[in-house]
Amino acid sequence: MAERRPVVWVSQPLYADIEARLDEWFDVVRTPTVTDHAPEAIAAALAGADGALVTLNDRIGAAEVAAAPRLRAVASVGVGYDSLDVAALAARGIVATNTPGVLTEATADFGIALMMAAARRMTEAERWLRDGRWNGWGFHAFHGAGIHGSTLGILGMGRIGQGIARRARGFGRRGLYHNRSRLPPGVERDCAAEWVARDALFGQVDHLVLALPYAPENHHIVDAAALARMKPGATLTNIARGGLVDEGALADALQAGRLAAAGLDVFEGEPAVDPRLLACDNVVLTPHIASATLPTRRAMVSLAVDNLVAAMGFGPDAGRPPHPVTPPFDASRGSGDGGSTH
Numbered sequence: 001m002a003e004r005r006p007v008v009w010v011s012q013p014l015y016a017d018i019e020a021r022l023d024e025w026f027d028v029v030r031t032p033t034v035t036d037h038a039p040e041a042i043a044a045a046l047a048g049a050d051g052a053l054v055t056l057n058d059r060i061g062a063a064e065v066a067a068a069p070r071l072r073a074v075a076s077v078g079v080g081y082d083s084l085d086v087a088a089l090a091a092r093g094i095v096a097t098n099t100p101g102v103l104t105e106a107t108a109d110f111g112i113a114l115m116m117a118a119a120r121r122m123t124e125a126e127r128w129l130r131d132g133r134w135n136g137w138g139f140h141a142f143h144g145a146g147i148h149g150s151t152l153g154i155l156g157m158g159r160i161g162q163g164i165a166r167r168a169r170g171f172g173r174r175g176l177y178h179n180r181s182r183l184p185p186g187v188e189r190d191c192a193a194e195w196v197a198r199d200a201l202f203g204q205v206d207h208l209v210l211a212l213p214y215a216p217e218n219h220h221i222v223d224a225a226a227l228a229r230m231k232p233g234a235t236l237t238n239i240a241r242g243g244l245v246d247e248g249a250l251a252d253a254l255q256a257g258r259l260a261a262a263g264l265d266v267f268e269g270e271p272a273v274d275p276r277l278l279a280c281d282n283v284v285l286t287p288h289i290a291s292a293t294l295p296t297r298r299a300m301v302s303l304a305v306d307n308l309v310a311a312m313g314f315g316p317d318a319g320r321p322p323h324p325v326t327p328p329f330d331a332s333r334g335s336g337d338g339g340s341t342h
C-alpha cells in the first residue's frame with residue numbers, strides 16, 4: 001500500500017507558483033481567499049494537518065497546538081513570530097520556523113521612509129493639499145522636525161535595526177542604539193552607532209525607531225514613563241509590533257505636542273487602530289506594510305516553503321530547516337532577527 005503523504009495546511013493564498021512546490025511532497029489543503037481565521041477554524045484546520053504554512057495573522061497558541069495531534073512543523077511567513085506559542089510547540093517537538101534576512105532591506109527602507117514622513121509631516125500636508133486648502137506657498141506652513149544632523153536612536157539592533165542605522169549614516173550624525181547584547185565593535189563602526197542604556201536612548205535621541213521583536217517582557221516598553229523621558233519635539237517610529245507601545249500614552253504625548261510626530265506601521269489591536277491615534281494629525285499610519293514589496297514578499301514565501309519542506313524531513317535540507325525558532329536548532333545556521341532587547 002502506498003505510504004500516506006503528509007497533509008499541509010496553507011492558511012492564506014500566497015503565490016501559487018511558489019506554493020506549488022509543496023505539491024511535490026504533500027497533500028496540500030489551500031485557503032482560496034484571504035481569510036481572517038477564528039481560533040476554532042485554525043484548530044479545525046490543524047486537527048488533520050502534519051504541517052502548516054501560516055502568516056502572522058494566524059495565531060497558533062497552546063489550544064491550537066493541543067488540537068493538532070499530528071502536527072510536526074509550522075512555517076510562519078514573516079520575521080516576527082510572536083503569533084506562535086513557541087513554548088507549546090517546542091514542548092510537543094513541533095518545529096517552528098520564520099523568514100529572517102530576506103525582508104531586511106525592504107523593511108529598513110520603509111523604517112527610514114516612515115520616520116522621514118512623520119518628521120516632515122508628509123501625510124498631514126498631503127491631506128491639507130487634497131482638501132483644497134493650499135492657496136500659495138506658505139513660508140510658515142508645515143515646519144517639521146529636522147532629520148539631517150539630528151540624533152537617530154534605534155531600539156533593537158538585529159538585522160533590520162542595523163539596516164536602518166547604515167542608511168542613517170547619510171544623515172551626518174552618529175546614531176545611538178540599545179540592544180540586549182552589544183554589537184561587535186566592527187559592526188558598531190559600520191553602523192556608525194553607539195550602544196547606550198535603554199533609558200539613555202529614550203532621553204538622548206531626536207528620532208527613535210523601534211526594530212525589536214515583541215515578547216511579553218517587552219510589552220509597552222514604550223510607556224508613559226519612557227515617552228516622558230524623550231526630548232520635547234522628538235519623533236517615534238514603530239515598524240516592529242504594536243504591543244511594544246502604550247498607544248494611549250503615545251496619543252497623549254502627540255496631542256500635547258510633547259512629541260512632534262510618530263510613524264506607526266503596526267498596532268496593538270491591528271487591524272483596529274486606536275481612535276485616539278486616528279484623531280492625531282501628527283501621526284503617519286500605515287497598515288503593516290514595511291516588508292511589502294513584491295520581490296520581498298515572494299522571497300519570504302519561498303523561504304517559508306523551504307523551511308517547511310526541510311522541517312517535515314524532505315528535500316535537500318531534510319531535517320535542517322534554514323530558520324528554526326524552536327529546538328532542535330542547527331546553531332551554525334542562525335535564526336531569528338537577533339534584535340531582541342529588554
Ligand code: GLV
Nearest residue numbers: 077078079080291
Ligand atoms: C512582519 O511584521 C514580520 O514580522 O515579518
